[in-house]
Amino acid sequence: MTARIIDGKAAAAALRADVASEVAKFRVATGRVPGLAVVLVGEDPASAVYVRNKGKATREAGMLSFEHKLPAEISEGKLVDLIEELNTDPAVDGILVQLPLPGHIDPDQVLLAIDPDKDVDGFHPINVGRLATGLNGFVPCTPLGCLKLLRAELGDLSGKEAVVIGRSNIVGKPMAQLLLGDSCTVTIAHSRTRDLPEVVRRADIVVAAVGRPEMVKGDWLKPGAAVIDVGINRIAGEGGNSHLTGDVDFTSASAVAGAITPVPGGVGPMTIACLIRNTLVSAARRDSFALDPAL
Numbered sequence: 001m002t003a004r005i006i007d008g009k010a011a012a013a014a015l016r017a018d019v020a021s022e023v024a025k026f027r028v029a030t031g032r033v034p035g036l037a038v039v040l041v042g043e044d045p046a047s048a049v050y051v052r053n054k055g056k057a058t059r060e061a062g063m064l065s066f067e068h069k070l071p072a073e074i075s076e077g078k079l080v081d082l083i084e085e086l087n088t089d090p091a092v093d094g095i096l097v098q099l100p101l102p103g104h105i106d107p108d109q110v111l112l113a114i115d116p117d118k119d120v121d122g123f124h125p126i127n128v129g130r131l132a133t134g135l136n137g138f139v140p141c142t143p144l145g146c147l148k149l150l151r152a153e154l155g156d157l158s159g160k161e162a163v164v165i166g167r168s169n170i171v172g173k174p175m176a177q178l179l180l181g182d183s184c185t186v187t188i189a190h191s192r193t194r195d196l197p198e199v200v201r202r203a204d205i206v207v208a209a210v211g212r213p214e215m216v217k218g219d220w221l222k223p224g225a226a227v228i229d230v231g232i233n234r235i236a237g238e239g240g241n242s243h244l245t246g247d248v249d250f251t252s253a254s255a256v257a258g259a260i261t262p263v264p265g266g267v268g269p270m271t272i273a274c275l276i277r278n279t280l281v282s283a284a285r286r287d288s289f290a291l292d293p294a295l
């Protein structure tokens with residue numbers, strides 16, 4: 001058996017095109033353009049690349065991108081002051097503070113400062129609570145992208161056995177909530193889970209978000225399972241080269257799975273597409289503009 005490759009790049013391009021066409025309608029109806037503010041603290045080169053890609057996607061969708069680059073030494077208080085300015089700025093519909101932050105800044109205090117109704121990352125505890133209780137809020141972009149890929153691949157998810165490997169606040173926990181919302185039977189596995197291969201073997205849907213390169217092997221999978229690989233691990237090679245690999249051993253897994261996301265070109269591009277989608281959703285809510293519910 002050879003798995004179908006889930007083309008996250010193509011799905012992301014399609015979602016971005018749908019967002020762009022809704023942005024054009026929003027603009028005609030309201031006379032304004034949605035805006036996303038991205039805050040980057042410090043000089044981490046990987047973070048700088050992500051922030052650049054987010055800005056590019058935002059502009060390509062016809063929205064405004066406001067980039068705030070702050071020195072690594074900035075105090076927590078000054079960062080919170082900037083967030084409070086963005087909270088009251090009418091041109092800003094979405095605020096994203098790129099993580100991780102430097103060690104002297106408490107990320108929880110920073111996330112709490114963001115207006116929950118501009119929190120397009122969905123990391124504020126209010127939005128975590130909204131997701132858990134089924135209220136309308138913002139859903140974190142990576143798990144939302146995974147859900148969209150799974151629905152496109154499998155259709156109705158109801159009754160499926162889903163195993164999420166990883167319990168982070170930004171991927172594992174919200175992913176489990178979303179799958180539960182689609183009526184899956186959900187297991188969250190983690191570093192203390194006993195006999196992980198046996199747990200994974202019962203899954204129709206596997207979402208790997210642990211940050212361990214190629215940990216999930218083909219012989220852990222139920223034949224035909226849908227495998228979503230959230231891992232982005234940069235592996236150093238010879239001569240200063242490096243390559244990206246996921247949390248799933250793609251070679252062995254693609255021989256057993258029914259469908260699988262590659263790395264790169266799987267979940268990563270969907271994360272950015274969902275970020276601009278959430279920004280448009282925020283703008284639409286703020287201006288009572290009716291969006292295409294399929295978005």
Ligand SMILES: Nc1nc(=O)c2c([nH]1)NC[C@@H]1CN(c3ccc(C(=O)N[C@@H](CCC(=O)O)C(=O)O)cc3)C=[N+]21
Nearest residue numbers: 050096097098099100121264265266267268269271272
């Ligand atoms: N507040 C906050 N929100 C985030 O959403 C957030 C963050 N902080 N910090 C960092 C992580 C990482 N992240 C990625 C987005 C796109 C790709 C992506 O497009 N990846 C490409 C490959 C990119 C490459 O070649 O390095 C792919 O998988 O095909 C990856 C990773 C968002 N993050």
